[in-house]
Amino acid sequence: MFKKIINIMKFEEKKFSIGELKGISARTIEEHLKLYAGYVKHLNLVHEIVENQDNPEYVRREAYRRQGFEFGGMRNHEFYFESLEGGPQPLNENSVLYKKIVEWTGSFEKFLEIFKNLATTRGIGWAMLGYDKRTDKLIQYWVDEQHIGHLTGVTPIIALDMWEHSYVADYQPSGKKQYVEDFFTNINWSKVERNFSEK
Numbered sequence: 001m002f003k004k005i006i007n008i009m010k011f012e013e014k015k016f017s018i019g020e021l022k023g024i025s026a027r028t029i030e031e032h033l034k035l036y037a038g039y040v041k042h043l044n045l046v047h048e049i050v051e052n053q054d055n056p057e058y059v060r061r062e063a064y065r066r067q068g069f070e071f072g073g074m075r076n077h078e079f080y081f082e083s084l085e086g087g088p089q090p091l092n093e094n095s096v097l098y099k100k101i102v103e104w105t106g107s108f109e110k111f112l113e114i115f116k117n118l119a120t121t122r123g124i125g126w127a128m129l130g131y132d133k134r135t136d137k138l139i140q141y142w143v144d145e146q147h148i149g150h151l152t153g154v155t156p157i158i159a160l161d162m163w164e165h166s167y168v169a170d171y172q173p174s175g176k177k178q179y180v181e182d183f184f185t186n187i188n189w190s191k192v193e194r195n196f197s198e199k
């Protein structure tokens with residue numbers, strides 16, 4: 001009997017090309033990318049443990065508990081860093097996404113207002129915008145830590161990191177709101193549109 005799955009799941013650390021940003025320093029991005037690399041490494045470690053039956057069952061079962069956290073830490077950061085690549089670009093007003101946002105909230109400005117409000121939720125986690133295929137609707141939601149609160153079947157479109165490591169060095173804890181403002185100044189909406197069209 002095989003004790004190991006033949007092809008153990010392995011995730012690759014992605015590389016990102018992030019230029020100069022308003023407010024968010026290169027140093028913060030550099031440190032942040034190291035944290036991202038840690039999630040990829042630990043997700044791979046989880047898979048090495050759970051997919052090898054030579055490991056004690058207790059160890060494997062406990063490793064499963066880490067899977068959502070490590071996977072979320074990897075994938076959430078990929079959405080975040082990708083949305084900061086290529087420099088700021090506005091959302092095309094003729095795009096399906098823009099129309100969907102306006103249909104939902106009444107105006108693009110209103111959407112920004114409610115999303116920024118979501119982002120200042122107390123505690124660490126992620127402010128997310130997603131698309132629910134079943135209802136053909138956009139939905140915003142909060143994810144605690146990296147994994148608690150993801151909505152089944154909802155594809156992320158925007159992931160805004162609200163862990164303190166993403167802003168405290170540049171903004172201090174009291175500068176959280178400015179960090180959120182600057183994220184939307186820096187965001188490349190063509191990446192967000194791509195996420196939406198690939199949903």
Ligand SMILES: [Fe+2]
Pocket residue numbers: 032035077161163165166
């Ligand atoms: Fe982060």
